[in-house]
Amino acid sequence: xxxxxxxxxxxxxxxxxxxxxxxxxxxxxxxxxxxxxxxxxxxxxxxxxxxxxxxxxxxxxxxxxxxxxxxxxxxxxxxxxxxxxxxxxxxxxxxxxxxxxxxxxxxxxxxxxxxxxxxxxxxxxxxxxxxxxxxxxxxxxxxxxxxxxxxxxxxxxxxxxxxxxxxxxxxxxxxxxxxxxxxxxxxxxxxxxxxxxxxxxxxxxxxxxxxxxxxxxxxxxxxxxxxxxxxxxxxxxxxxxxxxxxxxxxxx
Ligand code: ADP
Ligand code: MG
Numbered sequence: 001x002x003x004x005x006x007x008x009x010x011x012x013x014x015x016x017x018x019x020x021x022x023x024x025x026x027x028x029x030x031x032x033x034x035x036x037x038x039x040x041x042x043x044x045x046x047x048x049x050x051x052x053x054x055x056x057x058x059x060x061x062x063x064x065x066x067x068x069x070x071x072x073x074x075x076x077x078x079x080x081x082x083x084x085x086x087x088x089x090x091x092x093x094x095x096x097x098x099x100x101x102x103x104x105x106x107x108x109x110x111x112x113x114x115x116x117x118x119x120x121x122x123x124x125x126x127x128x129x130x131x132x133x134x135x136x137x138x139x140x141x142x143x144x145x146x147x148x149x150x151x152x153x154x155x156x157x158x159x160x161x162x163x164x165x166x167x168x169x170x171x172x173x174x175x176x177x178x179x180x181x182x183x184x185x186x187x188x189x190x191x192x193x194x195x196x197x198x199x200x201x202x203x204x205x206x207x208x209x210x211x212x213x214x215x216x217x218x219x220x221x222x223x224x225x226x227x228x229x230x231x232x233x234x235x236x237x238x239x240x241x242x243x244x245x246x247x248x249x250x251x252x
Contacts, residue, residue, distance in 0.1 A: 002028065003026035003027060003028050004027055004028060004029050004063065004064055004172060004173055004204045005025075005026065005027040005050070005061070005062070005063055005173050005204060005206075006026050006060075006061075006062040007023060007024060007025045007026070007046075007050065007059070007060070007061050007062075008024050008059055008060045008062075009022050009023075009024065009058060009059035009060065010022070010023040010024075010046065010049055010056055010058070010059035010060075010061065011023070011056060011057050011058040011059050012045055012049055012054060012056050012057050013057055018228045019042050019045040019228050020042040020045045020046055020049065020056075020225075020228045021042075021227075021228040021229050022059070022229065022230075023042075023046060023059070023223075023225070023228075023229070023230055024230065025046075025206075025223050025230070025233075027173060027204045027205070027206060028204060029172070029202050029203070029204050030199055030200070030201075030202045030203070030204065031199070031204055031205070031220045031221065032195065032199050032204075032205040032206075032207055032218055032219050032220055033204075033205065033206050033207070033219060033220065033221050033222070033223060034207050034209060034215035034216075034218070034219030034221070034222040034223070034236065035047075035206055035207065035208045035209070035222075035223050035225065036208075036209055036210070036212060036215055036222060036223070036224055036225070036239075037224055037225035037226050037231070037248070038210075038226065038248060038249060039210070040227075041225040041226050041227065041228070042225045042227075042228040042229075043177070043208045043225055044086060044177055044208065045228075046208075046225070047083075047175050047177050047206070047208050049061065049069070050081070050173075050175060050206070051073060051076065051081060051083045051175050052068070052071055052072055052073035052075070052076040052081070053073055055069070055070070056069055063076075063079055063080065063081065063172075063173065064079075064080075064172070066079070068081070077169055077171075080170070080171050080172035080173060081171060081172075081173050081175065082166035082167065082169050082171025082173065082174040082175065083166060083174075083175045083177075084159075084162045084163050084166050084174070084175065084176045084177065084179055085162065085177055086177035086178045086181070086208075088155060088158040088159060088162065089162065090150035090151060090153070090158050090161055090162065091150060092149075092150065092151045093149070093151075094149070094150055095146065095147050095148060095149060095150065096137065096142060096145045096146050096147070096148055096150050096153060096157075096161055097130070097133055097134065097137060097146040097147065098133075098150075099150045099161055099164075099165055100133035100136050100137055100161070100164045100165050100168050101129050101130060101133040101168075102165065103133070103136070103164070103165030103166060103167070103168035103169045104129045104132045104133045104136065104168040104169070132168060133164075133168055134146065136164040136165070136167050136168040137161075137164050139164065139167060139194075140160040140161070140163050140164045140167070140194060141160065141190065142157060142160050142161060142164060145157055145161075155182055155183070156183050156184065156187040159179055159183065159187075159191075160191075163176075163179070163191075163194070167198075171203065172203070172204060173203075173204045173205070173206070174198070174203055174204070174205045174206075175205075175206050175208070176195075176205065176206070176207050176208060177208045178208055178209055178210060179191060179207070180192075180209065180211065180214050181210070181211075188214065192214070192217065192218060195207070195218055196218070199220075207219060212236075212240065212249070215236060216236035216237075216240065217236075219236055220235075221233065221234065221235065222234065222235065222236050222238075222239045224239050224242075224245050224248070226244075226248040231244055231245060231248055232244060232245050
């Protein structure tokens, strides 16, 4: 299948030192690409370059044939790029449901969700957003947490909430930065099951992970970064058997 996302020659430096150098990668619809590597390899930088939180210094990011590497994050979101950041980032002072409504809003017409909540002319739109947000909460198993203040949710539930918010923006490509870190075994299992279901539904994903085992069971293809460059690319079994990958991980 033709790639949905094509990254070519992507480079970014900080203070003259390359964090990401000449990286190529593709993701097709319904494909989950693992992006792994030791700490400092450049994984989160790639995530930010694709999501739009950072501009690249060289290279291109193309989504479904359209260059997106110069677009702001919200423009990329509107084109179908969903992000789940590494650190739990939930909106404080809002309920879990309201947090997801902000994600749902990314694909609707009018201004801020706050405006939709206040203006009577937007009541129907608000109801639609609320229903959609409730559905997204249910998809990640958070329906019983809807009315809780987001910041009072345990870590696993805050992660699930971020995922619900991203899904509610109806992404075609979902970027996840170490979504399993800090989760308990049961939560990891639930996350893996959900990611499998999303892939089966045709979503393209990049799963940034430090943990090779979690990636190996989920990823169709794996890209290994080391010192900002692509060290290896292939199936999980192929990259795991690559001596260069083994030594990069042992050298940590
Ligand atoms: P990973 O996610 O694989 O652990 P990162 O992409 O976070 O790696 O970092 C890659 C390299 O870029 C590291 O050497 C890191 O210190 C550096 N780096 C990342 N972000 C910044 C930044 N905003 N300013 C300066 N250096 C950065
Ligand atoms: Mg990182």
